[in-house]
Amino acid sequence: MSPHKNIDGKAALAMVVLCFVWSMQQIGLKATAHDASPILQVAIRSGIAAVLVGLFMLVRQEKIMPTQLPWRAGLGAGALFSIEYLSLGEGLHLTSSAHGVVFLYTGPLFAAVGLHFRLTSERMVPFQWMGVVFAFLGIAIAFLSPADWHAAKNNDALLGDGLCLLAGASWGATTVLVRSSGLAKASASQTTFYQLVVAFVLLLAASHFLGQWSLKPTPMLLANLVFQTVLVSFISLLAWFALLRRYLASRLGAFSFMTPLFGVALGAWLLDEPVSAGFLIGAFFVVAGIIFVNCHELLARRLSLVKLRKWRSC
Template sequence: MSARLDLDAKAISLMVVLCAIWGLQQVVLKATADDIAPIMQIGLRSGVAALLVGLVMWWRKEPMNLRDGTLRPGVAVALLFGVEFLLVAEGLRHTSASHMVVFLYTAPMFAALGLHWKLPAERLGAVQWLGIVLAFGGIAYAFLGRSTASSALPGNALWGDFLGLLGGVAWAATTVVVRCSSLSRAPATQTLLYQLIGAFVLLLAGAFLTGQARFNPTPQVWASLAFHSVVVSFASFLMWFWLLRHYLASPLGVFSFLTPLFGIVFGAWLLSEPIEPSFLLGAIPVLVGIVLVSGGGWLMQQWARKLRANETVKS
C-alpha cells in the first residue's frame, strides 16, 4: 500500500462532517427518548447496521472467517462495545446529551494509557502526558466543581456523567483489544461486524430485561432509527476506516476534539440543555487534552518543521 497522505481539503471536510454526525447522535437519542428508550434504539440500530455491513462483506466477497484467530478477541470487542453503549444508554436517562458526549470522548486518553502499557511502540511522550494531565484535571473539575444546588440538570446527573466516563473506558478497552490482537490485521468490516452484533444482542436483551423495550413508531422515531442505523453505525464508520487507510492517523485524531464540541452546541441548540460554567470550564482542558493525546507527536513534528523552515529563511 502507498504511503498515507497528509490531510487535504477533502479529508478535512470529511472529518468535520464525521465529527458533526458523531456529536449529533447523543442529542438525537435524547430527543426521541420518550418514544423509544436509548437502549432499545441503540440495539435496533446495531442490528440494522450489522445487516448492512454483512451485505457489504458479501458484495466484496470478504468471508467472515471464525478460524482465523479473530474469534476470541472478536467476542471480547463485541462484549466491550455492547457494554459501552449500555452505559451510554443508561447514562442518557440521567444526564444531558452534551455531558454524555464530552465524557464518552475521554476514550482517547484511556486508550493511550492502555496502549502505553501494552505496546512499546505506543509509548507516550511528554506532550501526550501533558494532555492526559489536562484532561483528567478537567474531568475532576467538571465533577467536583459543580454546584448541585444551582445546577439546572437533574439531581442524579452526576451518576449519568459517571456512566458516560465508564463508557469512555469501555471504548478505550475496545481500542486496546483491537490494536493488541489479531483484529489489527483483520478487515475493518469484520471488526465492525463483531462490535455491532455484540451491541445488538446485549442491548436488546437489556431493553427487555429492564422494561425499556417500548417503541412508539412516530415519524421522528423512524427518522432517528434511519439516521443512527445508516448514517452513524454504517456509513460514518466505513468513511472513518477509509480515511485511516488513506491519510495519516495522528492529524485525523486531532479533529476528534470537534465531536464533543459539536455535542455541546447541538445539545444547547436543539434540546435547550443548560451549559453550566463549571462543566464548561472542565470541558475546555478535556478538549485540549484530546488534541494533545491524539495528535501530540504530529503537532510537535509540525512545530519542528516550521522552526527549521524559519531558520532556513533567515540563513
C-alpha cells in the same frame, strides 16, 4: 517499521465528517428517548446495521466468517461496544447530551494511554502525557464544579456523567483491543460485523432485563433510527475501522476535539440544554488535552518555528 502512518488530508477530512455525525448521535438518542429508550434504539440499529454490513460483505465477495476467525477478540470488541452504549444510554437518562458527548469523547484519550503500553509505535511523548493530565483535570472540574453538584442533588446528573465517562473508557478499550489483537488483521467490515452482532444480542437482552422495551414509532423516532443505523452504525463504523487499519490510532484523534464542541453547541441549540460555567471550563481542559495528545507533532513544529524565528531576530 510500523505499517500505520500519520494522518493526511483525506484522513483529516474524514475525521471532521465523522466527528459531526458522531456528535449528532447523542442529540438524536436524547431527543427521542421518550419514544424508545436509548439502549433499545442502539440494539435495533446494531441489528439492522449488522444486516447491512453482511450484505455489503457479500457484494464484495468477502468472507463473513474467515477460516482463522479471531472470535475471542470479536466477542470482546462486541462486549466492550455493548458496555459503551449501555452506559451511554443509561447516562443520557440522567444527564444532558452535552455532558454525554464530552465524557464519551474521552475515548481517544483512554485509547492513547492504553496503546502506549501495548504497542511500540503508539508510545506517547511527554508533551502528550501533559495533554492527558490536562484532560483528566478537565473531567475533575466538570464533575466537581458547584453548579454540577447542585444539579446532581436534584436529578442524579453526577451518576449520568460517570456512566458517560465509563462509555468513553469502553470505547478506548475497544480501540486498544482492535489494534493489539487478531482483529488488527481482519478487514474493517469484519470487525464492524463482529461488534454489531454481539451488541445487538447483548443490548436487546439488556433492554428487556431493564424493562426498557416499549417503543412508539413516531416520525422523529423512525427518522432517528434511519440516521443512527445508516450513518452512525454502518457507514461511520466502517470508515472508522478502515482508518484504524491505515493510520496511527493516536493521530486519528487530531480532529476528534471537534465532536464534543459540536455536541455542546448542538445540545444547547437543538435541545435548549443549559450549560454551566464550571462544565464549560472542564470541557475546555478536556478539549485542550485531546489536542495535546493527538496534535503534539504539529504543535511541536509550530513551537520550533517560533523559537527559530526569535533566535534569528536576535
